[in-house]
Ligand SMILES: CCCCCCCCCCCCC/C=C/C(=O)SCCNC(=O)CCNC(=O)[C@H](O)C(C)(C)COP(=O)(O)OP(=O)(O)OC[C@H]1O[C@@H](n2cnc3c(N)ncnc32)[C@H](O)[C@@H]1OP(=O)(O)O
């Protein structure tokens with residue numbers, strides 16, 4: 001806390017668990033807690049990282065300010081000899097989208113994942129020292145989702161041992177890559193490989209874009225920013241770019257050659273790694289996006305929860321204080337499921353990170369068997385968590401009433417920064433349809449003796465799940481994790497089987513898939529919700545120290561799954577997984593759980609350990625001192641620099657004068 005009165009002190013006293021221990025559970029370990037706590041304070045206490053005026057700056061100033069911060073952050077990282085983990089935490093807590101996100105988050109991983117050992121040895125040291133700055137240039141004006149539809153060409157010229165990179169049409173212009181517009185010196189550019197007049201699909205190429213001496217584009221390259229994006233401040237700190245190539249030549253060894261190689265005489269040789277590894281960087285980033293979802297949602301929930309405890313409306317008795325809005329059951333039924341979702345996404349994100357690490361280790365040992373599982377889980381969970389988070393941030397804004405609409409609440413900018421997560425790294429619907437294909441394939445193979453594995457393993461018990469009857473008889477039965485898991489498994493399995501049955505009636509499976517795609521997406525949602533619920537339940541099976549910590553997590557887990565059950569009652573009833581009576585009992589139990597969350601709500605958001613700097617919200621201040629700070633902030637708006645606004649003499653005065661003379 002920053003000193004002074006703590007207006008939320010009484011709320012904090014109500015907590016029934018050890019908040020410090022919960023902070024460690026949230027962080028993942030003592031080690032990560034220590035790093036994130038130390039680095040977040042380091043950033044918060046450094047005025048060079050202030051965010052106060054970000055939403056008021058014009059684009060050019062905003063962007064220059066981002067460059068300043070990124071360069072200062074890099075200096076701090078080096079001066080303090082920060083480890084890779086600490087450096088990444090520092091960039092996270094600076095909390096300003098910048099070219100560095102793409103450099104560290106996509107350019108380097110693309111070279112690591114798709115480059116040969118030799119290529120990695122050449123390029124990675126330069127990138128690690130930021131002697132070159134890179135972006136990930138895949139999407140084009142005409143195609144984003146359909147990667148196979150990209151038009152940029154990379155034609156091998158055997159005479160010179162080079163590739164010629166070319167943008168044959170307007171729609172082949174690269175469009176969107178972050179960091180490309182004004183900063184990157186290099187890009188991993190995705191293009192159609194052509195050798196000897198033959199096409200060989202999409203591959204990545206390292207292309208230098210700007211001269212290292214004066215930052216001007218290299219010959220044959222047209223490059224710039226694509227323009228303002230949604231919201232004030234927000235993602236406008238990023239230079240998303242446009243790029244065109246006019247027969248730009250690069251040496252042959254700048255094609256990323258882990259998946260396929262082009263020989264000196266122009267032959268394309270496939271390695272024994274699957275072609276899908278060309279998409280590997282996206283799998284990696286989708287996994288990090290699931291973790292980011294819990295950060296963004298927890299941040300919004302922290303703001304809305306603290307403010308809901310400060311804000312009072314109605315209900316005063318005999319001149320006493322009015323009711324805290326957090327005590328309204330409707331407020332709780334909107335807020336607490338989001339709080340529970342933030343925790344749920346944290347744990348599923350932790351698990352997904354483990355899965356990704358495991359897959360990466362297997363890939364290094366040439367075991368590609370778990371790649372489809374990694375693709376399905378990252379695609380599905382990225383879609384589910386980003387959709388819920390984007391909607392959740394907006395719900396938190398509404399939960400804060402009028403003040404939530406002010407930029408000083410932090411929520412409008414958070415929403416604007418966050419909402420493209422539903423689109424980038426794969427449009428959520430497009431990715432869900434990828435998972436749908438895998439689900440349908442799994443169902444179609446059930447009779448073949450091939451047992452489904454990983455998160456699809458429950459399908460292996462299909463006979464049982466199709467006959468399953470839920471045996472909940474009283475509300476508390478819904479606290480039994482085994483009962484809950486079976487109900488979610490049965491719902492997901494039945495929805496998939498129902499789609500598969502309908503699909504089998506189409507003579508042309510592709511036509512059937514297109515026709516049923518909306519139903520398929522619903523089946524995928526059910527499958528992904530099952531994964532999140534099961535990973536939350538698994539987390540509770542671990543040894544979790546600290547007074548009352550596990551109990552609080554049990555309550556939140558219950559809120560998470562019972563809220564889903566309530567919201568998707570239609571699915572559960574239509575698939576006969578629960579009866580109307582059981583659905584009603586679930587809702588009764590949910591209300592009981594809300595009342596158990598209530599005294600712990602403030603402590604549960606304190607456990608995120610966010611500094612006021614990171615939250616960037618007057619409504620979410622740790623000390624709850626909202627009104628004086630809102631009042632103070634209003635006067636800092638540039639519009640209040642003068643009492644009489646610019647434009648008065650030109651526009652207001654003549655108007656008022658005209659009305660006066662009309663009256664006379
Ligand atoms: C305050 C908080 C702030 C938070 C801030 C967070 C910051 C985080 C940083 C984020 C920065 C954002 C930057 C954004 C970057 C980008 O957006 S980069 C561009 C991303 N583009 C996409 O994601 C494109 C999406 N499209 C695709 O991935 C593919 O085109 C497709 C939809 C998957 C289709 O591909 P296609 O080749 O046509 O294949 P199919 O025929 O459908 O499939 C063939 C087989 O391949 C399997 N498969 C597909 N993808 C993968 C994969 N990635 N990995 C493994 N396997 C894959 C697929 O299942 C098929 O398998 P089989 O059926 O067995 O053959």
Ligand SMILES: Cc1cc2nc3c(=O)[nH]c(=O)nc-3n(C[C@H](O)[C@H](O)[C@H](O)COP(=O)(O)OP(=O)(O)OC[C@H]3O[C@@H](n4cnc5c(N)ncnc54)[C@H](O)[C@@H]3O)c2cc1C
Pocket residue numbers: 102136137138139142143144145146175176177178235240420423424425426427428429430433
């Ligand atoms: C902020 C931001 C940052 C980005 N950064 C990068 C970057 O660094 N590098 C990069 O290469 N790209 C980047 N992108 C591009 C991003 O990856 C693409 O925009 C994204 O993959 C979606 O593709 P699209 O724009 O082609 O959408 P479209 O596919 O055109 O989507 C339009 C609509 O069509 C629907 N649709 C499309 N295909 C299907 C289908 N088969 N079935 C049903 N519905 C369908 C979608 O659901 C959507 O509703 C960024 C985008 C944004 C917004």
